[in-house]
Amino acid sequence: MLSRALLVVSAGAIAVTGAALVGGCPPSTEPAPDVDRLAVVAHVGAEIMEPAFADLADKADVLEAQTAALCDGGADADKLQSAQDAWKAARKAWKTVEGYRVGPMDELRNFNSIDFWPRRQDALDGYLAGTDAPTEDSVRLGGVAGRGFPVIEYILWHAEDDLMGNLAYLGEGIHCAWAVAAAADLSTTLTTLHNAWSPDDGDFVGTLATSGQSPDSFDSAQTALDLIVNDLIGHVEGMKGIKLNKPLGDRDGAEPDPCDSESYLAHHGLDDLRANLDGFRRAYIGSVDGEPHANSLHQAVADLSDDALADDILAKVDEAEAALSTLPPPLFDRFTDAPDDVRAVRDVLGELHVLLAVDAAGRLGVTLTFNDNDGD
Amino acid sequence: MAPTTSMGPASRWVSPVDGASLAVVRMIFGVVMAFGMLRFWGRGWVDEFFVQPSFHFRYWGLAWVPVPGEVGCHVLVWGTGVAALLVAAGAFTRASLAAFVVGFTWLELLEESLYLNHYYAVSLFAVLLLCTDAAQVWSVDARRRRRRGEVPGAHIPRWQLGILQLQLGLIYFFAGVAKLQPDWLACAQPLTIWMGRSGDVPVVGPWLAHPTTAVIMSWGGCLFDLFIPLVLRSRFRLWGWLVVVGFHVVTGSLFNIGLFPLVMIGLTTVFFAPDWPRVLQRRLWSHHVVARAPLTTTPPRLLRAFLVVFFVVQVLLPLRHWAYPGPARWTMEGFRYAWKVMVMEKTAVATFHVVSVDGTRRRTTDGDGELIPLQKKTMASRPEMILEYAHHLRDLHEAQWGTPVRVTVDAFAALNGRRSQRLIDPDVDLAAIEDDLRPKTWIVPLAPQPTCR
Numbered sequence: 048m049l050s051r052a053l054l055v056v057s058a059g060a061i062a063v064t065g066a067a068l069v070g071g072c073p074p075s076t077e078p079a080p081d082v083d084r085l086a087v088v089a090h091v092g093a094e095i096m097e098p099a100f101a102d103l104a105d106k107a108d109v110l111e112a113q114t115a116a117l118c119d120g121g122a123d124a125d126k127l128q129s130a131q132d133a134w135k136a137a138r139k140a141w142k143t144v145e146g147y148r149v150g151p152m153d154e155l156r157n158f159n160s161i162d163f164w165p166r167r168q169d170a171l172d173g174y175l176a177g178t179d180a181p182t183e184d185s186v187r188l189g190g191v192a193g194r195g196f197p198v199i200e201y202i203l204w205h206a207e208d209d210l211m212g213n214l215a216y217l218g219e220g221i222h223c224a225w226a227v228a229a230a231a232d233l234s235t236t237l238t239t240l241h242n243a244w245s246p247d248d249g250d251f252v253g254t255l256a257t258s259g260q261s262p263d264s265f266d267s268a269q270t271a272l273d274l275i276v277n278d279l280i281g282h283v284e285g286m287k288g289i290k291l292n293k294p295l296g297d298r299d300g301a302e303p304d305p306c307d308s309e310s311y312l313a314h315h316g317l318d319d320l321r322a323n324l325d326g327f328r329r330a331y332i333g334s335v336d337g338e339p340h341a342n343s344l345h346q347a348v349a350d351l352s353d354d355a356l357a358d359d360i361l362a363k364v365d366e367a368e369a370a371l372s373t374l375p376p377p378l379f380d381r382f383t384d385a386p387d388d389v390r391a392v393r394d395v396l397g398e399l400h401v402l403l404a405v406d407a408a409g410r411l412g413v414t415l416t417f418n419d420n421d422g423d
Numbered sequence: 424m425a426p427t428t429s430m431g432p433a434s435r436w437v438s439p440v441d442g443a444s445l446a447v448v449r450m451i452f453g454v455v456m457a458f459g460m461l462r463f464w465g466r467g468w469v470d471e472f473f474v475q476p477s478f479h480f481r482y483w484g485l486a487w488v489p490v491p492g493e494v495g496c497h498v499l500v501w502g503t504g505v506a507a508l509l510v511a512a513g514a515f516t517r518a519s520l521a522a523f524v525v526g527f528t529w530l531e532l533l534e535e536s537l538y539l540n541h542y543y544a545v546s547l548f549a550v551l552l553l554c555t556d557a558a559q560v561w562s563v564d565a566r567r568r569r570r571r572g573e574v575p576g577a578h579i580p581r582w583q584l585g586i587l588q589l590q591l592g593l594i595y596f597f598a599g600v601a602k603l604q605p606d607w608l609a610c611a612q613p614l615t616i617w618m619g620r621s622g623d624v625p626v627v628g629p630w631l632a633h634p635t636t637a638v639i640m641s642w643g644g645c646l647f648d649l650f651i652p653l654v655l656r657s658r659f660r661l662w663g664w665l666v667v668v669g670f671h672v673v674t675g676s677l678f679n680i681g682l683f684p685l686v687m688i689g690l691t692t693v694f695f696a697p698d699w700p701r702v703l704q705r706r707l708w709s710h711h712v713v714a715r716a717p718l719t720t721t722p723p724r725l726l727r728a729f730l731v732v733f734f735v736v737q738v739l740l741p742l743r744h745w746a747y748p749g750p751a752r753w754t755m756e757g758f759r760y761a762w763k764v765m766v767m768e769k770t771a772v773a774t775f776h777v778v779s780v781d782g783t784r785r786r787t788t789d790g791d792g793e794l795i796p797l798q799k800k801t802m803a804s805r806p807e808m809i810l811e812y813a814h815h816l817r818d819l820h821e822a823q824w825g826t827p828v829r830v831t832v833d834a835f836a837a838l839n840g841r842r843s844q845r846l847i848d849p850d851v852d853l854a855a856i857e858d859d860l861r862p863k864t865w866i867v868p869l870a871p872q873p874t875c876r
Contacts, residue, residue, distance in 0.1 A: 085623055259623040268623040292787055300777065300786030300820065351619070354842060401772055401835045405843040409770040412620040 082347045085258055085268035087333075088275060090342035092255035095329050096147045097244045103144055104241040106137040107234040114199070114230035118223035122214050130226075131203050135315060138196055141237075142322035146282030147330065149274045150251040151243035157236050159191045164309055166201060167192035174225065175202075181221055181228040183235065193225070194232055197309075202226040204312040269412065276344065276413045279327055280404045286323050287396040291389055294382045305382040316378030320371055320392075328364050344407075351410040360407060363399040370395045436585055437721045439578035441698035442559035446513070448587065449557040451689035452548065453511025456523065459545075459682050460504030469496050472534055476795050478815060480535035480808050483858065488532045496533075503527050510552075513562020520553045535808060536801035540764050541683035544594060548690060550733070551590055554726060555583035579697075580720045586730060587693045590737065592652035597741040597762040599648030604750070606766070607645065611637040612839035613768030614644075617678060631677070644670075644765075655694035667691050678765065747862050753838055753846075753869040755805045756862065771803035771836035771846060775813060777820050780827045786820065804836050806847060806866050813853035830854040844870050 113133035117126040141162065152158055170192035179185070186193050202222050206212025217223045243249035259267040265274075292298040294308040310316050329335050333343025339361075340346070349357035370392040374381050381389050407413075463469065473479075473496040481488070491499055503526030509519035528546045531537065556579045558564040568574075606612045614637040622632035630636055647670055654663035671684035696702070722730065744757025751758040752767040777786040790799050790812065802808040813830040820828045829852045837843040844867065847853075851865040 082619070082622070259625075267620075269620045288789070288791060297785060297787040298791075300784055300824075356842065397774065397833070401843055404772050405770045405835050405837045409616065409768060409837045409840060412616045412768075 082350050083342065084272050084347070085256070085260075086342040087344060087347050088258055088268055088271040089252075089256035090333055090340060091275060091330055091344070092244075093252045094340070095333060095335070096144070096149075097241075097246075097252045099140070099144045099147065099326070099329070100151075100237075100241040100244045103137065103140040104234075104238045106133070106140045107230075107237040109133045110137040110199070111227075111230040111234040114203075114227050117217070118227050122217040122223060124210055124214065127203065127210070127213060127217070131313070134196070134199055134203055135313065135318070137233075138200075138310065138313075138315060139318060139322045141196060142319045143326035143329070145323060146279050146326055148278040148281075149271070150254065151240055151249065155240060155243065157240060160187075160194045160236055161233065162196050163191040163194070164197055165307060166197045171198060171201065175220065175222055177221060179221070181225045183228050183231040186225065186228040186232045194229055194236075196233065198229050199226050199233065200310060200313050200315075202229075207312055207314070272411065273413050275330070276403075276408065276411060279330055279344075280400065280408065282323065282327060283396060283400045283403060286320060287393050287400055290320065290323075291393040291396070295386055295389055295393070297390070303382045303386060305379045308379055308382060311377065311379040314377040314379065317371060317374060317376050320378075321368065324364060324368055324371070328361075331360065331364075344411075348407050348410055356402070356406050356410065360399070360402050363395065363402055367392065367395045367399055436582040437580050439720075440581045440584065441701060442556065442577055442579040443561065443700040444693060444695055444697045445555060445557055445579055445584060445587075446559070446561040447700050448690060448693050449513065449516070449552060450511045450561070451692070452552065452686075453507045453509070455682060455685050455689055456507035456527070456545065457504050457511065460500055460507060462682075464497070464500050464504070469500050471795065472537055472797070473530075476534070476793075476798060478793050478798075478812075479533060480798060480802065480811055482532055482535050483807065483860070485532050488529065490533055499526055499530060503530065510557075513558035513564050516558035516562060516564050517553065520549060520557070524549045524553060534798075535811075536798045538759060539681065539683075540762060541681065541686055543760060544683075545686065547590060547737075548587065548686075551586050554586065554722070554730065555579065580722075581697070582722065584693055584697060586734075587690065588652075588656070589734060591687075591690055591693070592656075593734075593737050593741075594762050595648045595652050598764045599645055599650075600741070601761070601763040601766050602641070602645040602648065604766075606752075606839045607641050610839070611641040613766070614641050616768050616840055621677060644674075655691060660694050664691055664694065674765075680765075749866070749868055753836075754863065754866050755807060756866075767839055769804045769836055769838050770843075771800075771834065773799075773803040773809055773832050773834040773846075775816055776829075776831045776833070777816050778829050778831075779820075779824055780829060784820075784824050784826070784828075786816075788816070803834060804846070806834075806863055807858070809834055809847060810853055810856060810858055810863075813856075814858065817854040828854060838869065841870075 110130070110133040113126075113130040117130040145162070148158070170190075174181075174189055174193045192198075202217065202225060204213060205216040205222075217226070244251045246252050254261075254264045255271055257263075258265040258271040259269075265271040288298060290309060294303060294305050296303040305311060308316050310319050331343065332338070332345045333340030339357075345357045345361065348360065374385070374388055374392065378389075470493075473490070474493045479490060503523055506519045506522040506526060509515055510523055524546065527542075527549065531542050531546065559579050560577050602608065607614075611634070615634055618637045618640070619632050622628050624631055647666065651663060651667060651670075654660065654666070657663070668688050671688050674680060675684035692699075721727070741761035741763075744751035744761060747754060747756035749756075751761070751763065752769070772789065774787060774789045777788070778784070790802070794802070794812075802812055809832055813832060817828055817830050831849055831851065832847050832853060833849055834846040835843045836846040846867060848865045848867055853865070856865060
């Protein structure tokens, strides 16, 4: 009897409460559209990421060829310029894909062999002081200290803008031969990486496109989306934290140390960051021409939001690019002579990070870390 | 425990009942907990959560709880697991339960970012089991007593089941009360966000992700939580329990809530008739059951006092958030130990700025290099943990720099689909804020904005 009375009273109470609450919160006038997460991850994989890795592999081939030409018969200014241009082109392509860590880059664990930073200076100098002619295999066996973009940069720009100094360094010992071997190793690594994406080989494009539908793929399209979005969030966080905050000295509470900044010998730091942002933008809007695609993260966020969040994210990317453009090159010098200008860029990236990690991640139902210790 | 015999008129709660259902609860509890500890160890969480972090978030007022070393943490987890197995077997039951309570609660208290409602519930149930004669039947202890020539009773006083029922009822009821708010009932949040993740589940995905499903589940979940204790106490208890099973199976498969469904499914069998396992046993095996002399007992005075205090606290803790301004799911004041289960999807980031008072030294950090991802994620959305980390940064840098520092934070959070906003006043020097239970005036109030989508 008591239970029945309690049930009646409670049911009445909840009905009244519910009605009051519904009245107090304007419900959506239309149901949320069905976001096709599978279409998004399939599109981003096939139309943005795989082509970008193909472009990177092609440019790494060019770098390998130009470096071999540089050292074939003695280095000269023209050949050095060609090799340096090839490095910059490949570097830009690499920085474009740097945030695309889902799948092959994560599984092959070859990030450090491509871009280990900061360089292990002592170890590298030790290698370069050797006398045995390096090969692609010996460079690979030597570990990350002797491999990747930063090593080739170190050899091609050892004296930074001093052409004669650079040529002199290349002429010493095994320096040029090491650059050739490192470029060949890099090309092999990046070709392997692209092959893992390519529909004609490892077909990670197909893996993404069959998320939730194939036992060899992800459990669900949401799982694949989680990984892609988390990688992009981590990418932006890395730009803010490691690439700017650390050289500023703010990350560790120390004096500015521009030598922590990437590509400083080649004076390519600003271009690195621009390529990073461009890579993010492409993955976010699902196109390379600047117009958001229907099957893009941008559209998914827009569909899941009543407000302008999706466009706000794009506007923040624009703002970050604009802030970057106010910094005259080289970025290396700006850490010490205009640190507040660099901080302004960092802060805009921080705001972009908030929009992604807090707002967009929430709308997309993306868990920022995976851990089934989470719960209630 | 040495029961006292009631000499007065037998009331319902001191009347003897079969101890079989309590024995089943004890066994389920012990097995699930042993599995839970094995799972915790097997997934590498001992190292990940206890050993690797160089900094641990501690519960307010409990920072004195010692953190064992690497070996100690592993021993603690294994020891707690073994204790759980002994509880299941009913061997040295009271000592095993005491060891389990100490071990499990100790582990809980090592790291605040690991807080889960069901971990807290486990500690409470273990304490309550410790107050009962859980090993009266079907236990190694009972067998040992028989071997010694004693005649162990097969009955327990009804209140021993009642305290477990009451605790379960409080959990469900307050979980239901926590859902009586606009986000849950009017906007179906956070279920709309969470269910949207299930869109590509084969066959049922489109229905799961449909917004109407979230609305139905929100209201259904709220009604379930509010009324299931009453249903389980009524003559419809079997149907109620089947609903409990269905509810927890569904939520367990859709959401990442660990062992919580298993715990609740197992413990809610305590609402069945006390002799249900024996009835089942007779039906399945036609086993002859020996009736033993029943005891009519009331708890000893000290235990009675303890249980009164225990349940008064259990009623007051979920209500304490009324002492604080703003919704608890935003401020987190009064949120824990209150069964506010699954009522928020809160994403957040926090960046700390440490500046020496003379302005010559500065550091900006989000905890990278010191905090593990779970700590960072959890801290960013919880003001009290932000304050704790700010104090850690203050102490660290004042020691390193040899000068007082200011610590401010850029903390942004988004609750249940709202746009992000500041969680903490960025101008407040957290280094100078006392960590106490008073309302945190430095929390930026949740801005009113429609949340429905």
